[in-house]
Amino acid sequence: MTVNDDSFTNWKHREEIAESMIPIIGKLHRERDVTVLLHSRSLVNKSVVSILKTHRFARQIAGQELSITETLPFLQALTTLDLGPSQIDLALLAEAYKADDRGLTVEQFTAEAVAGAIGANKAERSEGRDVVLYGFGRIGRLVARLLIEKSGSGNGLRLRAIVVRGGGDQDLVKRASLLRRDSIHGQFQGTITVDEANSTIVANGNEIKVIYANDPSEVDYTAYGIKDAILVDNTGKWRDREGLSKHLRPGIDKVVLTAPGKGDVPNIVHGVNHDTIKPDEQILSCASCTTNAIVPPLKAMADEYGVVRGHVETVHSFTNDQNLLDNYHKADRRGRSAPLNMVITETGAASAVAKALPDLKAPITGSSIRVPVPDVSIAILSLRLGRETTRDEVLDHLRDVSLHSPLKRQIDFTTAPDAVSMDFVGSRHASIVDAGATKVDGDNAILYLWYDNEFGYSCQVIRVVQYVSGVEYPTYPVPVA
Structure with a gap:
């Protein structure tokens, strides 16, 4: 047997294992509201190849491939x-088990690692919550x-309605x-009928x-059987209380x-200050x-490290607010052709930091x-730190944050030396640290942060x-604070 045959046999074996995982993952999700993750990436409704790629992608953040x-x-x-509603990360379970020496x-x-989601400890299944989208851009x-x-699972958020202006x-x-097909994000995963x-x-x-x-005043949502709904305003037309x-x-x-x-x-920036939302708060923003x-x-x-001061320069994809060709715009430069x-x-991102991080002076x-x-931007964050450090120390810290901290759903990490913007279309993280571009000199650090500004x-x-x-359920193993 040749080396190539060995590689192919190994691939087929891993395919077989991934196929066996799919019905287990689906049943846990549908019947128990359990979302199976791998380094914060959901495996629900994923294909065989997608599951295998997610395992291999662990190399980019953990330093070595995770075997299925x-x-x-x-x-x-x-x-x-006897699991209750929860999110369970298989990669963190495997990692913690390797480090455990109790036999x-x-x-x-x-059972010990997910004890908070078992039996008498498990969270109650939600009855679901109605959601309305105001605007459909x-x-x-x-x-x-x-x-x-x-x-x-039928027990989470339920999209009940969208509100739009008549279009003829x-x-x-x-x-x-437009929901079914998207030039950037691809086909809708499923079926749509009208x-x-x-x-x-x-x-x-x-x-x-x-x-x-x-206008909002024209709608009585109870007439459509909608109650206690969360309305997501995507228009940006109204921004004050x-x-x-x-x-x-x-x-x-x-x-x-x-x-x-x-x-x-x-x-509100989820992962940073979402726990400051007051239970009776009816109006809030997700910032930019x-x-x-x-x-x-x-x-x-x-x-x-502490931060003494900082500057962020964003290289941002164009948006619908700009013109395709030169035309009048109320802003000084945005009237010029966006594709050219x-x-x-x-x-306003820099000034918005104060609202999300009030303790950062x-x-x-x-x-x-x-x-x-058309999509994916990069933020170049230049920081004067409170103490001197090294590039390796900063990268080790950010890699660890992306894997184990409460910010692991917000911060991703890549060591790919050839990464470019389109590689991050569809990323579910708020930003991705580009390890190769990171620069550190004493108490100065420059971070290059990719982000899919849409998805x-x-x-x-x-x-x-x-x-x-x-209906946000706890994650196990519990991230280290």
């Missing part, structure tokens, strides 16, 4: 337990995809088509009412804005994509350049919605 033969026994052990079996160790459609993806003939069909008679889009069995209105309060109509309990809030509206990208690594650096120019513009400045790419940000929005809805 290592994780399968832990997945099998989960099926023997426990996989079954014993797994780039972020609205991605949030819709994520809500539909996460509705598999074939409006419903065209909006469904019921024009009832103004409804049915996506993977989720009946989504399309409500036409020009007075304007967003217009959404607090019959059937709506809370309003979440997908843009920086103004005035006393809390700006760039704020979500820089605040988690900024916190990670401040906690470990680099456009210097302002960013260091001044943070910022600016932005819009460039001719990664939408994932952060969903996490905030899950938190305020009460």
Whole structure:
């Protein structure tokens, strides 16, 4: 047998194992509200090849490939337990088990590691929470995809309606088509049908009412059977408390804005300050994509080294706010053709840091350049630290944060020397540390942070919605604080 034959035989064997994992992962999700993760990446509804690639990707963050033969026994052990709603990371289980020297079996160790999700300790299954999307643009459609993806168990967030302005003939069909196919993010994973008679889009069995209105005051959501819903405003038209309060109509309990809030509206970056949301708070903001990208690594650096001052320069993909060709725009430069120019513009991300990290007294400045790419941006975070350090120490710290800390869903880490922006389309993290580009000299550090300003940000929005809805379940093993 040749070496190539050996490699192919090994691949086929790993394919077989991945195939055996899929029904286990699906059953745990549907019947028990358990989401199986691998280094914070969900394995629910993933293909054989996707599961294998996720295992191999561990090289980029943990330094070595994770074998599927290592994780399968832990997945099998989960099926023997009386699990409640939770998220369980197989990679962290396998890693912790290797470091444990007590001689426990996989079954014993797994039961101990996820004890908080077993038997009398397990969380109650949620009855679900209605969600309404106000606006159906780039972020609205991605949030819709994520809500539909996460509705598999039937006990989480339920997308009940979207509110849009009337668009003329074939409006419903065209909006469904934009949900079904996306030039950047690809095909919708599932089936979509349109019921024009009832103004409804049915996506993977989720009946989504399309409500036409020009103003929030025109809608009574209880007329559609919607109650205690969380409304996600994707329009950015209203950004202060007075304007967003217009959404607090019959059937709506809370309003979440997908843009920086103004005035006393809390700006929330999940993973950093979501636990400061007051239970009775009805209006909050998820800040901007760039704020979500820089605040988690900024916190990670401040906690470990201290930060004296900083500057963030974002090289940002163009957005719908810009013009395809030169035309009038109320901003100074954004009227110039987005696909043809680099456009210097302002960013509110630096000033928004103060809202998300009020204990950080260091001044943070910022600016932005819009460039001719449709998605994925990079934030260059230049920091004066509170003490001297080395490049290796900083990278080890950020790698550890991405794997084991409460910020592991926000911060990802890559050592790929050939990575470029399109490689991060579809990333679910708020930002990805590019290890190869990182620069450290004494008390100065420069971090290069990739982020999918559409999809990664939408994932952060969903996490905030899950938190305020009460359907964000605990993760095991518990991350180290």
